Amino acid sequence: MDCSAFYCSCERVFDPSLEGVPVAVLSNNDGCIIARSQEVKDLGIPMGAPFFKHRDELAAQGVRVFSSNYTLYGDMSRRVMACLETFTPDVEVYSVDEAFLTVPTPEGSPEAVCAAMEARAREIRARVLRWTGIPVRVSWAETKTLAKAASEWAKEKLGAGGEPCVCLWGHPDRDDWLERMDVGDVWGVGRRWGQSLRDLGGSTAAKLSRMPDRLLRQRFNVVLLRTAMELRGVSCLPLEQAPVTRQTLVKSRSFGEPTSDVRAISQAVATHAARAAEKLRAEGLVAGRISAFVTTKRFGSGPHRSGGCDEALPATADTTALVAAARRCLRRAYVDADARGRPYRYRKAGVMLAEIRPEGTEQRGLFPIARVASAADRQRQRALMEALDAANRRFGKRTVVVAAQGCPSTLRRTRDGSPEAPGWEMRRERMSPRYTTRWDELAVVKPG
DNA sequence: TCTGGGGTCCTAGGACCC
DNA sequence: TCTGGGGTCCTAGGACCC
Numbered sequence: 419m420d421c422s423a424f425y426c427s428c429e430r431v432f433d434p435s436l437e438g439v440p441v442a443v444l445s446n447n448d449g450c451i452i453a454r455s456q457e458v459k460d461l462g463i464p465m466g467a468p469f470f471k472h473r474d475e476l477a478a479q480g481v482r483v484f485s486s487n488y489t490l491y492g493d494m495s496r497r498v499m500a501c502l503e504t505f506t507p508d509v510e511v512y513s514v515d516e517a518f519l520t521v522p523t524p525e526g527s528p529e530a531v532c533a534a535m536e537a538r539a540r541e542i543r544a545r546v547l548r549w550t551g552i553p554v555r556v557s558w559a560e561t562k563t564l565a566k567a568a569s570e571w572a573k574e575k576l577g578a579g580g581e582p583c584v585c586l587w588g589h590p591d592r593d594d595w596l597e598r599m600d601v602g603d604v605w606g607v608g609r610r611w612g613q614s615l616r617d618l619g620g621s622t623a624a625k626l627s628r629m630p631d632r633l634l635r636q637r638f639n640v641v642l643l644r645t646a647m648e649l650r651g652v653s654c655l656p657l658e659q660a661p662v663t664r665q666t667l668v669k670s671r672s673f674g675e676p677t678s679d680v681r682a683i684s685q686a687v688a689t690h691a692a693r694a695a696e697k698l699r700a701e702g703l704v705a706g707r708i709s710a711f712v713t714t715k716r717f718g719s720g721p722h723r724s725g726g727c728d729e730a731l732p733a734t735a736d737t738t739a740l741v742a743a744a745r746r747c748l749r750r751a752y753v754d755a756d757a758r759g760r761p762y763r764y765r766k767a768g769v770m771l772a773e774i775r776p777e778g779t780e781q782r783g784l785f786p787i788a789r790v791a792s793a794a795d796r797q798r799q800r801a802l803m804e805a806l807d808a809a810n811r812r813f814g815k816r817t818v819v820v821a822a823q824g825c826p827s828t829l830r831r832t833r834d835g836s837p838e839a840p841g842w843e844m845r846r847e848r849m850s851p852r853y854t855t856r857w858d859e860l861a862v863v864k865p866g
Numbered sequence: 867t868c869t870g871g872g873g874t875c876c877t878a879g880g881a882c883c884c
Numbered sequence: 885t886c887t888g889g890g891g892t893c894c895t896a897g898g899a900c901c902c
Contacts, residue, residue, distance in 0.1 A: 445870035452870070470868035486870085513902045608900050639876055641900075668872055675867095717869060768871090844870095 528588030670768020706773030
């Protein structure tokens with residue numbers, strides 16, 4: 419199951435004026451176009467295109483453009499997934515807008531099975547649409563990679579105004595589609611491998627599936643061999659339902675404006691560390707390593723630099739410990755100018771946590787890397803973090819912060835009295851309301 | 867002026883062991 | 885000229901995903 423133009427669909431659910439109107443959603447900092455409704459795709463605006471290059475064209479075409487509203491999309495995603503689980507418990511939530519489902523195959527001839535499965539797909543699509551307002555594609559096949567290939571086919575049918583529900587298994591045009599499907603559209607084949615495969619004569623999904631195992635293993639790796647086998651109908655990628663513990667956690671953002679101000683950057687890094695710590699606690703995890711990094715802009719003039727430093731920690735999810743460590747890392751990673759004295763204009767900073775484990779399972783070192791707090795001190799810190807999280811949950815995100823994040827009360831006030839965002843905060847000028855998660859942002863229905 | 871953020875897995879090569 | 889055989893662990897870099 420794939421949601422069609424998911425972020426655009428979420429925007430449309432609560433704003434009927436967007437129905438039939440072209441819609442686009444931007445990445446963080448309003449930088450790139452990361453979701454496009456069918457109308458915008460038809461205009462030829464590519465995925466991931468920089469917004470500023472298309473701003474005028476989008477305006478001229480009457481495209482409604484939104485900043486990304488992850489609170490809304492996350493909540494809508496949960497609704498869609500919950501709806502899928504009413505059909506089968508065997509659901510793998512693969513991403514915010516995709517899931518894999520396993521269902522029993524009905525008895526009968528291949529043609530009959532195919533027809534029955536396509537009917538099932540239409541049933542699922544109809545229920546998700548009715549319950550959540552999100553249009554989806556549902557496509558079946560005997561392996562995940564083939565199911566994704568079927569989904570590509572469904573996408574093509576949808577673009578041509580057809581029914582986006584396909585069962586590849588038993589379909590009379592199955593081979594025809596796989597012979598037509600570009601190898602670059604195969605799940606697991608990116609730009610680099612796509613070009614290499616074309617050079618070796620594997621320009622379509624069907625051709626890739628016929629390439630010899632040894633060639634794939636030698637020229638690429640076992641991952642691509644698995645992809646080829648999956649295209650042959652041999653399942654190599656099982657349904658993953660047990661949530662796995664993450665290995666890393668990254669929090670980073672581009673700045674609204676590039677800056678050389680180490681104090682501002684330090685506040686941004688402290689904020690990322692605090693947010694990462696909050697997320698760690700929410701997931702019941704601790705981290706044993708932290709790094710902080712800064713990068714200048716990737717494009718244009720001026721000296722370019724990307725630097726990071728890391729530090730081992732006694733496994734922790736404590737905001738104060740992680741913020742302090744992140745600031746130490748930043749101090750080592752930050753360089754103000756290149757060898758010729760030209761200042762670096764930093765565009766982005768972030769924090770990465772690694773060596774993550776569930777709380778309570780951390781391995782203690784023989785030689786502690788830092789003074790180990792007493793049990794009583796640890797208990798007090800835990801209680802403090804619980805109070806911090808509770809206050810921020812109840813009264814809003816930046817209610818209680820560590821001072822290193824920058825103090826909200828010292829910020830300039832805007833006309834309505836709320837604190838003005840600091841310069842390093844990202845641009846987000848076209849955000850829709852968080853319709854489903856904030857009482858004060860609920861949609862209002864007016865009679866007549 | 868303006869180009870996102872957050873992940874996973876695999877491999878090669880270096881350093882070390884006996 | 886020529887230098888064994890069999891391992892582990894770690895890291896950086898490259899590929900992929902959404």
